Amino acid sequence: xxERGLRVIREFQSYYDDLNGVRRAIAHRIPVVPGQRWLDIxxxxxxxxxxxxxxxxxxxxxxxxxxxxxxxLARQHARDSSSRLSTFVQMDxxxxxxxxGIFDGVGTFLxxxxxxxxxxxxxxxxxxxxxVLRPGGWFVLAxxxxxxxxxxxxxxxxxxxxxxxxxxxxxxxIREALERMGFQVEHLEFYPTGxxxxxxxxxxxxxxxxDWLERAxxxxxxxxxxxxxxxxxxxxxxxxxxxxxxKVTFFLARKVRMANPVSEFIVELSQEVPA
Ligand SMILES: C[S@@+](CC[C@H](N)C(=O)[O-])C[C@H]1O[C@@H](n2cnc3c(N)ncnc32)[C@H](O)[C@@H]1O
Numbered sequence: 001x002x003e004r005g006l007r008v009i010r011e012f013q014s015y016y017d018d019l020n021g022v023r024r025a026i027a028h029r030i031p032v033v034p035g036q037r038w039l040d041i042x043x044x045x046x047x048x049x050x051x052x053x054x055x056x057x058x059x060x061x062x063x064x065x066x067x068x069x070x071x072x073l074a075r076q077h078a079r080d081s082s083s084r085l086s087t088f089v090q091m092d093x094x095x096x097x098x099x100x101g102i103f104d105g106v107g108t109f110l111x112x113x114x115x116x117x118x119x120x121x122x123x124x125x126x127x128x129x130x131x132v133l134r135p136g137g138w139f140v141l142a143x144x145x146x147x148x149x150x151x152x153x154x155x156x157x158x159x160x161x162x163x164x165x166x167x168x169x170x171x172x173x174i175r176e177a178l179e180r181m182g183f184q185v186e187h188l189e190f191y192p193t194g195x196x197x198x199x200x201x202x203x204x205x206x207x208x209x210x211d212w213l214e215r216a217x218x219x220x221x222x223x224x225x226x227x228x229x230x231x232x233x234x235x236x237x238x239x240x241x242x243x244x245x246x247k248v249t250f251f252l253a254r255k256v257r258m259a260n261p262v263s264e265f266i267v268e269l270s271q272e273v274p275a
Contacts, residue, residue, distance in 0.1 A: 020193045023048050026142055026250050027055040035059045036104035041093045042111025046074025053085045064091040067216035098132045107140040117167035123262050126181035130259035139183055141251040145171050148247040157244045160232055164209050164223055183253035191248045202242035203229055
């Protein structure tokens with residue numbers, strides 16, 4: 001992607017870059033053992049990988065993302081912040097190109113809902129993460145859960161994300177998937193980001209989210225942002241804005257055993273879906 005493309009993306013994402021320091025706060029909750037190998041899945045602009053580098057003094061942090069444009073942005077942010085230990089690669093989270101047991105820790109920040117659109121895919125993802133972690137390795141999962149949305153404006157933000165394209169899972173579903181895929185949850189915490197977009201920023205957010213799908217993945221059948229805006233504008237204006245990514249839930253889990261074969265759960269989960 002050329003310089004112009006990078007500038008357009010950066011302009012809109014300013015609220016997202018910092019998120020009120022929540023990435024850093026979460027990185028500080030991870031037990032520090034210097035010299036470890038970390039992997040950040042769905043790294044996007046690379047901000048969480050770069051926080052891990054700053055806070056944990058690792059040997060290396062590898063950030064992976066399916067979207068080439070995000071990997072390029074992450075590399076640029078790494079150069080801008082004089083990163084020496086982070087490296088970014090285009091890769092699919094479901095098919096990690098690493099040997100088993102190679103990482104001491106895996107993180108994923110606000111990416112679960114983009115990577116997994118249903119329960120079977122969350123089980124597959126957790127199984128793949130379990131595979132690349134060493135025994136006792138950490139899994140740091142930061143995500144948005146629907147039950148944390150308290151205000152009408154936060155609930156509307158989740159509805160819009162889901163309308164455009166996102167899967168959300170409850171804390172119970174996530175905890176159960178973690179435990180069944182070989183993890184033990186050691187800590188659970190909840191962080192407000194304080195993000196509240198005014199209606200014009202909310203419009204830019206909707207345009208960005210819709211257009212990004214084509215820019216990142218070449219999707220031609222992405223939702224048209226004007227149609228999405230027309231649908232949600234009255235409610236956004238009535239609420240005076242949109243609280244996007246307002247709450248982040250953080251699970252700190254440890255690999256306590258190898259994951260069971262995912263196929264077992266996929267059959268079981270698909271039987272739970274009502275006909
Ligand atoms: C909201 S963004 C990431 C946020 C980022 N972790 C941060 O801290 O700002 C979610 C990312 O997940 C990526 N993603 C979606 N599906 C993926 C997959 N199958 N494998 C890897 N990355 C994926 C998207 O390309 C997108 O960049």
